[in-house]
Amino acid sequence: MASSLRHFAGLCCFPASAAAAAASGTTCLLRRYTPNFCAFAALRPARPASPAAAANPLASPADHEEHPAHQQAVPCRDGDPPALSSAPPPAPAPLRVGIVGFGNFGQFIAGGIQRQGHTVLAASRSDYSAYCADRGIRFFRSVDALCEEQPDVVLICSSILSTEGVVRAIPFHKLRPDTIVADVLSVKQFPRNLLLEILPPSFGIICTHPMFGPESGKHGWSKLPFVYDKVRVMEDGDQVAKCDQFLSIFEQEGCRMVEMSCTEHDRYAAGSQFITHTIGRVLSQLNLKSTPINTKGYESLMQLTQNTVSDSFDLYYGLFMYNVNATEQLDNLERAFERVRQMLYGRLHDLIRKQIVERVHMQTVSLEKLENDRSNSCATHLVSSA
Structure with a gap:
């Protein structure tokens, strides 16, 4: 071993070709006696120790390894973009949707919300606690109790006639200031104006109308129209993300999403x-x-x-x-029905009039013939008498 090292130390005295051959032989000897030796080790840039290695130098190298999935953006030289993390963005947390009015339609909508992995809370005047218990839905006998849970979205599923009373009874002060309130009424201008009047200015408002129900949607919601209008959604904060997440429930269920103003919806x-x-x-x-x-x-x-x-x-x-x-x-x-009736009666009138006119004409001809026959008969009688 000593002679080999002396041989390696004297390489500088050899010619270039001889030095290369000697270096090759020396490398083989070093690899034989020191398996971790690398001839190009001196050319490698020194990698700084990781924070974990500095904190615990006795840990195994595997413990110091930094996994790419957890890397963050690393600043580079001036002018170069930062290296992006390879970790995918975290999935948004499931929404907590509070349904106010849990009749047939509210239950129908709750099924789609749950199928998309979101949490449903329900409040209604009738007792649906047994129904909700069987389906993993939290049921509250009062809207106050539901609002104390501070859901992300409050969905109004009451009847059109009772909506104003229901909305005015909601304790909005118990909800977070960025809560989104949505409705599913079959008319849209009325709830839009009502929510804009009553809700605090920081609350988001989405007016929606699923153009289907428990009967037409019992085999799925695929290609069924879902109309929505983002009446008020704050750009700052989480309202935009929560609004998109709420609408994606119906999109993922296969609905044909139709964004339309409330005024246009009511006209159609x-x-x-x-x-x-x-x-x-x-x-x-x-x-x-x-x-x-x-x-x-x-x-x-x-x-x-x-x-x-x-x-x-x-x-x-x-x-x-x-x-x-x-x-x-x-x-x-009503006017269309009257026009159709006039079309029928008009044609019937023309037909009857034609028949009457023809009949009168036939009767007139018969009377003239009768008079002629009478005149001829009288003349014949007078001639024969003379």
Whole structure:
């Protein structure tokens, strides 16, 4: 070993080619007796010890290893962008949605919220504690108790007629100042104006209308329209993120998301939803019955009647009372019915008139012929008498 080291020490005296050969042999000897030796070790930049190694120099190297998943952005030389962390951003915490009004529609919406992994709290005048216990929902007998839990989103699922009383009874002072309040009413201008009037200015407001219900959405929400209007969402703070997270519930359920102003929604809804309910209510007054010779169209009318009368009359009245466009549509419907009736009676009048005119003409011809016959008969009688 000593001779080998002396041989290595004398390399500087050899020519270049000889020195290279000697260095190669010396490297092999060093690797043989010192397995951790590397000929290029001197060329490697020294890596500073990690904070963990400095704090505990006796720990094993594996304990000092820094895992890439936990690295943070590291500043580089001037002019170079910082090295980004390879760790994915943390997933947002699940929302806590408090539903006020837990009837059929509130329960229906709660199912979709839970399917997306969020927590549901519910308050209602009726006792749904057993229903909620079976589905992992926290039920409160009062809105005050629900608000003390400070949910991220308060979702109003009351009827249209009771909404104002429900909203005015909510103790907003018990909620966080950045709470988002949303509704699912079938009319939109009314809750928009109501929430803007009553809610503290820091509260977020989202007016929504799922254009489906427990019957039409019982097989899933895919491609069913969900209308929403971000009436007031503060840019600073967490309201934007929570608003997007809330709307993503319906997007992830497959809904066709339609952003639309409340005014525009009510104009469209009066010409579609209100008219549909009106026609269904009118048909229900006819007591339509199934027959042995039903056509597809007739069966569709019977299904329309069943779907509309299954909803409460309060819902239909709310569509009329709280949508400023409903009266105009009702007048349009009445005028349209009158025009159709005039079309029928007009054609019938023309047909009857034609028949009457033809009959009168035939009768006139018969009378003239009768007079002629009488005249001829009298003349013949006079001639024969003479």
